[in-house]
Structure formats: C-alpha cells, structure tokens
Amino acid sequence: MEKQGKAISEETKQFILKLQQNEVTDRAIYLNLAKRVKKQSEKETLQRIAEEEGVHCEIWEKYTNKKLTPQKLKVWLYAAISFILGYTFAIKIMEKGEKDVQYIYSNLAQEVPEAEQILKDEEIHEQALIDLLDEERLQYVGSMVLGLNDALVELTGTLAGLSFALQDNRLVALSGLITGISATLSMASSEYLSARSEGNTNALKPSLYTGIMYIFAVVLLVLPYLVLPSDQFVPALMIMLVIVVAIIFSFTYYISVAKDLPFKKRFLEMAVISLSVAALSFGVGILVKQFLGIDV
Structure with missing residues (x-):
C-alpha cells in the first residue's frame, strides 16, 4: 500500500503503530459494547464511533503498511468490566486511556497532517459518549x-x-x-x-x-x-x-x-x-x- 504525504521517521512510525493498534482494538471494543446496550440510540452512537475508529485505522495503515488485529485480551477484559461494572464504567476507563495518548497526536501533526483531525475526532467521541450515557444502575x-x-x-x-x-x-x-x-x-x-x-x-x-x-x-x-x-x-x-x-x-x-x-x-x-x-x-x-x- 502506498504511503500518503511525506516520509516519516522510524520513531514516528513506532508512535503510529501504537496508535493504530489502539484504534483497531478500541473499534472492536465499541462494537462489542454496542451489542450489549439496550437503547437503540446508544447502540447507534457506539457503532458510529466504531466506524470512525475504523477510518482512523485506515489512515494509520497508509503510513505503517501494516494491517493489525485487535488485542483479544483487552477486548475480553473490557467485555468483562462492562458485564460486572457496567458499560458506563468501561467506556469512561477507555476514554481516560485515550487522554493519555492525546499528546502524541499533537507531536505528530508536523509529520502527519491527519493527526490533528483524528485528535479532534477523539475529543468529539468523548463528548458524544458523555451525552449518551444513561445506564440504569447509575x-x-x-x-x-x-x-x-x-x-x-x-x-x-x-x-x-x-x-x-x-x-x-x-x-x-x-x-x-x-x-x-x-x-x-x-x-x-x-x-x-x-x-x-x-x-x-x-x-x-x-x-x-x-x-x-x-x-x-x-x-x-x-x-x-x-x-x-x-x-x-x-x-x-x-x-x-x-x-x-x-x-x-x-x-x-x-x-x-x-x-x-x-x-x-x-x-x-x-x-x-x-x-x-x-x-x-x-x-x-x-x-x-x-x-x-x-x-x-
């Protein structure tokens, strides 16, 4: 697969591989959670976010030339967390993890123009999730x-x-x-x-x-x-x-x-x-x- 944009350094490539792996795994987690929620509006929102994560994966793949698969253990872990503690808790924990890598997006903007837009998408994800969450137990x-x-x-x-x-x-x-x-x-x-x-x-x-x-x-x-x-x-x-x-x-x-x-x-x-x-x-x-x- 042909790369887009200018060449990137090996260090940047490693950063992108990490982000790509996160996006692939998060997409699988969101799709899994979407199967468990009862409200149709929440199900559709989670599916939409999963689709956007898939778009991000395709962008990173153009820079890494690698197709990654979800981390099964992490997907299973979040499925267990959502079953025991609720999907609200599971999603909030995921969002906290995404905040930890947001500084990487900012540093990538000079070499990878798409990074800035992906960062904005992630911030929109967080707000959308906060708006949709209305779990009964809470x-x-x-x-x-x-x-x-x-x-x-x-x-x-x-x-x-x-x-x-x-x-x-x-x-x-x-x-x-x-x-x-x-x-x-x-x-x-x-x-x-x-x-x-x-x-x-x-x-x-x-x-x-x-x-x-x-x-x-x-x-x-x-x-x-x-x-x-x-x-x-x-x-x-x-x-x-x-x-x-x-x-x-x-x-x-x-x-x-x-x-x-x-x-x-x-x-x-x-x-x-x-x-x-x-x-x-x-x-x-x-x-x-x-x-x-x-x-x-």
Missing part, C-alpha cells in the same frame, strides 16, 4: 451509596465492639450476621417506603440496590470471623478493617469514574468516618467488658 447510585455507607459504618462499629466484648470469632460472626441480615431487611424496606412516598412507581429497584449493597458488605466484613480460629479475634478485626478500606476504595473509585466525581476527598471522608466509628465501638466493647463484668 440512576440508583444514591441507593447504592446509602446501603454501603450504612452497612460499613454500622457493621464496622458492631463487629469492632463485639470483638473485644466477646473475644470469640464464632460468636462475633453469629451476632454480626444476625445484625447485618436484620439491618439489610430494614434498610431495603425503608428505602422502598421512602421511594413510594416520593411517588416512584418503580420503588422496588432502589430498595433492591440498597439491600444488595448492604448484604454484600455484611458478607465480606463477617468473613474473617468465620475463617479464622475462634480465639484469633484481633487478627480477624484487623483483616475486617482492611476489607472496609478496600471496599471504600473500590466503590469510591467506581463512582468517581462513572459519575465524574472527585475521588480523594470522598474516599478519605468515608474511610475516616468508618474507621473512627470502629475505634469508638472497640473502646465501648472494652468498657462494657471491664466495668459490667461480662465474661463470655
């Missing part, structure tokens, strides 16, 4: 945050207090599960009634999201007390606190990417609250055991 972020925050604060405090008061992992796990399951049903029903009172005809969905996030946190936080020996309540408590921080980090990162919200401030705020409640509850457990003379 409409219930408030319910998810409510369920997770309440579970982390309440259950972290309960388990921390019981850890020293009972000093038996099986008893702590039993108490935690009873408390957690009861609280899950209470929170879900409260969210349902709240949504109904606000005139929401589909009040079941926010209540389900609240309940699912709550029980998810309950299972993970109680797990160390079920796995470790009965007398290892301090290691179980430490692992539980690590799990709390990991959950807060993961969920906050997910929301910050999917909803374009600041990450650091939200993460620190939630972590400080949960760990502070755990510390205070642990102190209450010590006081209860010491001054009330309760010995299990």
Whole structure:
C-alpha cells in the first residue's frame, strides 16, 4: 500500500503503530459494547464511533503498511468490566486511556497532517459518549451509596465492639450476621417506603440496590470471623478493617469514574468516618467488658 504525504521517521512510525493498534482494538471494543446496550440510540452512537475508529485505522495503515488485529485480551477484559461494572464504567476507563495518548497526536501533526483531525475526532467521541450515557444502575447510585455507607459504618462499629466484648470469632460472626441480615431487611424496606412516598412507581429497584449493597458488605466484613480460629479475634478485626478500606476504595473509585466525581476527598471522608466509628465501638466493647463484668 502506498504511503500518503511525506516520509516519516522510524520513531514516528513506532508512535503510529501504537496508535493504530489502539484504534483497531478500541473499534472492536465499541462494537462489542454496542451489542450489549439496550437503547437503540446508544447502540447507534457506539457503532458510529466504531466506524470512525475504523477510518482512523485506515489512515494509520497508509503510513505503517501494516494491517493489525485487535488485542483479544483487552477486548475480553473490557467485555468483562462492562458485564460486572457496567458499560458506563468501561467506556469512561477507555476514554481516560485515550487522554493519555492525546499528546502524541499533537507531536505528530508536523509529520502527519491527519493527526490533528483524528485528535479532534477523539475529543468529539468523548463528548458524544458523555451525552449518551444513561445506564440504569447509575440512576440508583444514591441507593447504592446509602446501603454501603450504612452497612460499613454500622457493621464496622458492631463487629469492632463485639470483638473485644466477646473475644470469640464464632460468636462475633453469629451476632454480626444476625445484625447485618436484620439491618439489610430494614434498610431495603425503608428505602422502598421512602421511594413510594416520593411517588416512584418503580420503588422496588432502589430498595433492591440498597439491600444488595448492604448484604454484600455484611458478607465480606463477617468473613474473617468465620475463617479464622475462634480465639484469633484481633487478627480477624484487623483483616475486617482492611476489607472496609478496600471496599471504600473500590466503590469510591467506581463512582468517581462513572459519575465524574472527585475521588480523594470522598474516599478519605468515608474511610475516616468508618474507621473512627470502629475505634469508638472497640473502646465501648472494652468498657462494657471491664466495668459490667461480662465474661463470655
């Protein structure tokens, strides 16, 4: 295939090969995501963007004289991410990756005239994607945050207090599960009634999201007390606190990417609250055991 424009340096060619590979893979990812979305308008937008990525591939191919194939592992990875965390999160992660290579386009403009137009296309992609995204699960972020925050604060405090008061992992796990399951049903029903009172005809969905996030946190936080020996309540408590921080980090990162919200401030705020409640509850457990003379 004949090259267009003036000759390019070997270094520029390597840059173009990298961009070409990205475009080929991104095209495959967009087409794959288009098959999964339900709204026809979003499906058509993703297909249109995939077509434009294909046009970019043809431009780069004229400079590299190579025909590349999609990176199957990357395509599979984004398919898995979209299935588990939603296509909004997957697309936002992709767009963050494209921002990282935009400076390359600017540097290529002198040798490759088409680079400037491709950069403009990429910026249009980003805005178009932001405009089209309306994933159902993100409409219930408030319910998810409510369920997770309440579970982390309440259950972290309960388990921390019981850890020293009972000093038996099986008893702590039993108490935690009873408390957690009861609280899950209470929170879900409260969210349902709240949504109904606000005139929401589909009040079941926010209540389900609240309940699912709550029980998810309950299972993970109680797990160390079920796995470790009965007398290892301090290691179980430490692992539980690590799990709390990991959950807060993961969920906050997910929301910050999917909803374009600041990450650091939200993460620190939630972590400080949960760990502070755990510390205070642990102190209450010590006081209860010491001054009330309760010995299990």
